[in-house]
Amino acid sequence: MELPFLEATLWETAKHAAFNGDTADYDEMVGLLAGFEYIVRRLPTPVDHLVLTHPRSDERLRFPLVDPGTVWTDPEATANRIRTIDAYMRSGVLDAAGFRCPSADECHASATVKGRDVYEGQLSYIGHHYDHWIGASRARVAIIGQEYGHPPALMSLLERYRFVRDGKGAVPFEKRNPHMRGTTLALRLLLGLSLDDLSDDIIRTHNGHSIHLFEAFALVNALLCSAVEPGTTRGRSTRTMQENCLPHFVHTLRILEPSIVVVQGKGVAKWIRPAFNFWQPRSDMPELVDAEHEGVPTLIATFTHPSAFGKQNWSYPTSEYFRSVVEPTLSHARRLLSGVGT
Secondary structure (H helix, E strand, C coil), X not given: CEECCCCHHHHHHHHHHHHHCCCCCHHHHHHHCCCHHHHHCCCCCCCCEEEEECCCCCCEEEEECCCCCCEEECHHHHHHHHHHHHHHHHHHCEECCEECCCXXXXXXXXXXXXXXXXXXXECCEECCCCCEEECCEXXXXXXXXXXXXXXXXXXXXXXXXXXXXHHHHHCCHHHCCHHHHHHHHHHHHXXXXXXXXXXXXXXXXXXXXXXXXXXHCEEEECCCCEEECCCCCCEXXXXXXXXXXXXXXXXXXXXXXXXXXXEECHHHHHHHHHHCCEEEXXXXXXXXXXXXXXXXXXXXXXXXXXXXXXXXCCCCCCCHHHHHHHHHHHHHHHHHHCCCCC
């Protein structure tokens, strides 16, 4: 960003600051540079530095503005995504009149013929601050699971939001189910929150928001319908369901444009692989994949499900799998997102 004019005395003050500080705090820079606040608040995205140009020479000063780990959010961009995905779902999946997916009968028959319980039309969760940055890097986080796994059927985007944000998000960490405990831990790692105190779920962003942790991600299942063994939450979807639901998943990716995807379940990673036109595991971290969907680069972390049995479980920060696999992988992913890693 260029500022075409600075008073001479202000230039000397800024020059002194540039040469004597590593990272300039946003608020300090606003106070130092007249007119800067007005300009920055109208930028479409956060900036990681400011370039000042001398009014009568080619001399320039570059100021780092924020720590690479600083979190910014853009709720307006997220609101646009929610409106778009809601319109898509209403047009071909679920509206006020009921479930209208064109594959409904075929999928339902493929599961019920095998004696499975089916719950249709269970839509995604999208936090209202899903669009955010870590430093100057976009960090839209999507957690991908297999399916919802239990009633109720016919859950709209709004109903899903209320269930996750106002339901599961309102209870303390210890009282969340294993799935949401693992999801909480993953989000804390990616957003740079401490694992020492799990009682505070509030993120204080650099642009003035205080938001719940669950507002900063999307929870998307590979399947919009659940097929389970009767009386259980054990998913038993059919190949027909998986193939028919893939286009809905692809369209969801197209709208959400996640920069990082955390896959909960090794089998789920195989299901969603066809949705990406590029998929390359990283040599430096086996659970990380460099991927791309329709030109959008995406970092994918593939894990077991947090509620997996035995040593594969990662629903607590003391879990072996969490400490040895999830924590180092997502910590590295955060460094990559913030531009610190390579």
